[in-house]
Amino acid sequence: MNVLLRIIVKEFLQLRQDRKIIPVLVIGPLVQLLALGFAANTDVKNVPLLLIDQDRTRESRELADRFVASGYFRLAGAAETVRQIDPWLVRGDAQIALVIGAGFGKTVNASRSGARELMPRVQVIADGSDANSAVVGMGYASSIISGFGAERLQARLVRQVEQAQPTGLTRLEPVPRPGPVPSIELVPRVFYNPDLKSRWFYLPAILALVLMLTTMILPSMAVVREKEIGTLEQLSVTPVRPWQLIAGKLFPFAIIGFVDLILVSLLVVWVFGVPLRGSFALLACLTMLFLANTLGLGLLVSTLVRTQQQAMMTSVFVLMVPMIYLSGLIFPIENMPGPIQHATRAIPLRYYNDIIRGIFLRGSGIAVLWPDAVALAAFGALFVSLASFRFRKTLD
Amino acid sequence: MRKVLAVALKEMRQASRDPLTLALLLGIPAAMLLLYGYALNFDVRHVALAVQDRDGSAGSRELIASFTNSTYFDRAADLPAGSDLDGVLERRLARAVLVIPENYARDLDEGRRARVQLLLDGADANTATTVLGTSSAVVADANTAILRKALPDQQLRTSRVIDYEPRAWYNPELKSTQFLVPGLIGFILMLTSVLSTALSVVREKERGTMEQLRVTSLRPAELILGKTLPYLGIALVAMGIILLVARALFAVQVRGPLLDLFATTLLYLFGALGFGLLISSFADSQAIAFQVGSVFATLPAIFLSGFIFPIRSMPRLLQWLTYAFPTRYFLVILRGIILKGASLAPYRRDLLFLTIYAGVIFGLAWFRLTRKAD
Numbered sequence: 001m002n003v004l005l006r007i008i009v010k011e012f013l014q015l016r017q018d019r020k021i022i023p024v025l026v027i028g029p030l031v032q033l034l035a036l037g038f039a040a041n042t043d044v045k046n047v048p049l050l051l052i053d054q055d056r057t058r059e060s061r062e063l064a065d066r067f068v069a070s071g072y073f074r075l076a077g078a079a080e081t082v083r084q085i086d087p088w089l090v091r092g093d094a095q096i097a098l099v100i101g102a103g104f105g106k107t108v109n110a111s112r113s114g115a116r117e118l119m120p121r122v123q124v125i126a127d128g129s130d131a132n133s134a135v136v137g138m139g140y141a142s143s144i145i146s147g148f149g150a151e152r153l154q155a156r157l158v159r160q161v162e163q164a165q166p167t168g169l170t171r172l173e174p175v176p177r178p179g180p181v182p183s184i185e186l187v188p189r190v191f192y193n194p195d196l197k198s199r200w201f202y203l204p205a206i207l208a209l210v211l212m213l214t215t216m217i218l219p220s221m222a223v224v225r226e227k228e229i230g231t232l233e234q235l236s237v238t239p240v241r242p243w244q245l246i247a248g249k250l251f252p253f254a255i256i257g258f259v260d261l262i263l264v265s266l267l268v269v270w271v272f273g274v275p276l277r278g279s280f281a282l283l284a285c286l287t288m289l290f291l292a293n294t295l296g297l298g299l300l301v302s303t304l305v306r307t308q309q310q311a312m313m314t315s316v317f318v319l320m321v322p323m324i325y326l327s328g329l330i331f332p333i334e335n336m337p338g339p340i341q342h343a344t345r346a347i348p349l350r351y352y353n354d355i356i357r358g359i360f361l362r363g364s365g366i367a368v369l370w371p372d373a374v375a376l377a378a379f380g381a382l383f384v385s386l387a388s389f390r391f392r393k394t395l396d
Numbered sequence: 397m398r399k400v401l402a403v404a405l406k407e408m409r410q411a412s413r414d415p416l417t418l419a420l421l422l423g424i425p426a427a428m429l430l431l432y433g434y435a436l437n438f439d440v441r442h443v444a445l446a447v448q449d450r451d452g453s454a455g456s457r458e459l460i461a462s463f464t465n466s467t468y469f470d471r472a473a474d475l476p477a478g479s480d481l482d483g484v485l486e487r488r489l490a491r492a493v494l495v496i497p498e499n500y501a502r503d504l505d506e507g508r509r510a511r512v513q514l515l516l517d518g519a520d521a522n523t524a525t526t527v528l529g530t531s532s533a534v535v536a537d538a539n540t541a542i543l544r545k546a547l548p549d550q551q552l553r554t555s556r557v558i559d560y561e562p563r564a565w566y567n568p569e570l571k572s573t574q575f576l577v578p579g580l581i582g583f584i585l586m587l588t589s590v591l592s593t594a595l596s597v598v599r600e601k602e603r604g605t606m607e608q609l610r611v612t613s614l615r616p617a618e619l620i621l622g623k624t625l626p627y628l629g630i631a632l633v634a635m636g637i638i639l640l641v642a643r644a645l646f647a648v649q650v651r652g653p654l655l656d657l658f659a660t661t662l663l664y665l666f667g668a669l670g671f672g673l674l675i676s677s678f679a680d681s682q683a684i685a686f687q688v689g690s691v692f693a694t695l696p697a698i699f700l701s702g703f704i705f706p707i708r709s710m711p712r713l714l715q716w717l718t719y720a721f722p723t724r725y726f727l728v729i730l731r732g733i734i735l736k737g738a739s740l741a742p743y744r745r746d747l748l749f750l751t752i753y754a755g756v757i758f759g760l761a762w763f764r765l766t767r768k769a770d
Contacts (some may be wrong), residue, residue: 143532332523
């Protein structure tokens with residue numbers, strides 16, 4: 001145990017000697033969190049809108065007003081014809097164009113069925129080169145338009161139903177009229193994130209990013225560095241046992257990971273107002289299981305490569321990037337093709353992601369999260385033993 | 397010039413002795429493109445919907461059917477009355493629970509308003525927003541159908557409300573691979589040029605070989621150029637691979653002039669290489685170079701460039717900050733040239749910013765490195 005302690009102390013000394021690394025380890029995650037915290041937001045607001053109103057009636061103006069009043073769109077300009085749209089979109093001065101065809105106002109209100117051939121025409125043209133915003137923007141646009149249309153239709157239909165009711169009949173009792181027409185009302189209740197802020201979704205995920213950076217990528221580089229300099233060989237001829245060497249090397253990074261956990265959680269809760277509904281103690285315990293995964297993988301990478309650059313590239317691109325994309329951290333797993341959905345089960349971050357979101361947003365306890373915890377523990381054990389096995393071999 | 401070439405050749409040889417890194421640099425873009433093309437998308441489909449039908453009538457079954465027939469919802473579970481609805485969401489057995497009350501059909505028959513509840517797991521706000529929108533649309537359709545049934549006028553029963561036609565130009569199917577290509581190029585170029593340059597210079601510092609190079613007859617300028625040129629080459633090859641893969645597998649073509657594309661890319665690369673050199677001028681270890689490089693170059697290239705997160709939705713302060721990173725301008729131009737078929741002409745302002753950035757950063761790096769060497 002004494003030996004282990006000494007190695008840990010040596011590692012810390014080494015970290016301290018490298019003067020610039022400590023600020024980098026702490027400031028790096030902070031800058032990332034702040035920048036990402038404010039940037040990570042797929043809510044689309046203020047989409048610049050080009051209006052082409054070929055109708056110029058009260059109705060067409062009202063529809064255009066609804067776009068602006070929704071807060072999702074900002075009127076960037078107006079044009080006469082569809083042909084004029086292209087330069088606006090190319091320059092990026094507008095991202096979406098709303099074309100209201102001539103006759104819109106006349107047809108949208110027509111209660112007589114004679115005007116049926118003329119349908120109110122509305123076209124929305126979006127700049128698809130930014131597909132993300134385009135999808136969201138077009139979604140808003142279509143809900144505004146169909147809302148508008150449904151309202152007009154409703155009004156029209158209600159008028160007709162009322163007209164169709166026999167008027168001359170005497171009623172024995174007055175019919176109660178809470179609404180003259182039957183309708184279904186959808187009452188949505190959103191749990192865990194009532195305002196549907198996408199920031200609440202992304203921010204806890206940054207915790208996982210920061211932890212992977214400090215406890216997977218940096219340790220893999222640190223071990224390879226000793227390999228490069230040759231001090232690993234020197235250590236291997238001392239009476240220090242391999243497991244002590246491994247534990248001593250990884251321990252400081254685990255500590256840094258924990259400091260980052262606390263820092264990030266504080267910021268996420270206090271600066272960004274994301275609720276921490278579950279228990280922080282549980283989060284800390286389960287984070288330990290995740291750290292076993294990241295540290296194990298980091299060490300495993302270090303046994304497979306020769307230079308720090310390789311270590312960085314491998315842990316970033318072979319491990320971190322696919323893990324981020326396939327864990328549900330950003331892209332929901334149920335949107336992926338079937339076989340890939342199954343493949344995501346092999347990604348430890350998937351379970352940690354469930355845990356983070358469960359504890360932060362849903363306030364889940366171990367009763368709900370235990371399957372994730374078991375999976376994390378299993379993967380952690382696997383990676384640590386694999387890494388230790390390979391590490392021992394490199395030493396021999 | 398011969399000396400520059402000699403250093404570049406040495407650097408190339410060194411890089412080729414590290415086939416893993418080279419393979420990663422060149423293979424990553426293709427792999428990411430495949431990942432995006434086949435695995436990832438923002439379309440929300442097959443949302444797990446649990447149903448609690450307390451009415452059990454033909455009418456309620458019809459409403460459930462219109463949810464599941466919309467193809468957005470998969471019926472995940474049927475919950476008996478009185479079951480723990482919150483638990484269903486917390487255990488993520490379903491994303492949403494549709495609760496149809498008793499008397500649903502009777503209320504409708506008697507011309508009243510029937511209230512249907514939708515419980516949503518909002519933890520994934522993006523999906524939840526879409527689910528909310530889709531459900532409202534399903535219910536609105538159901539409402540229109542109910543109204544039409546009550547109508548005497550045959551023609552009105554079949555009429556559409558508004559002839560609404562949504563269209564996306566430049567990327568009609570709104571495929572993420574299309575918009576990904578420019579963003580990925582911006583990111584990969586940043587990665588190869590900043591991190592590779594910085595790490596390769598700092599590595600020589602760590603090993604002490606930098607000193608050896610300094611005492612040779614090489615002038616600092618020759619050394620700098622020799623060190624950066626190979627990475628310029630690798631970055632350009634990586635970009636070529638992205639464009640080829642995108643064209644072969646996802647039919648993404650460069651619609652604008654190639655020469656403009658090339659010129660912009662070179663300008664962007666100069667800024668990025670300069671930034672890598674600048675980092676290497678003060679970083680003593682590769683770990684620091686990596687951290688500084690990822691915080692100030694590669695991460696902004698992903699998050700502060702408009703690649704994934706729209707700049708317009710950021711807070712004002714952060715929007716200003718995006719002007720400090722070149723990827724923002726580069727992406728505007730790339731999207732224009734690759735997807736919209738534009739030339740450089742509409743983007744003079746972005747081009748100007750890129751030029752200023754490249755000039756300032758490369759100048760700073762040059763200044764620091766050449767002075768230090770003396």
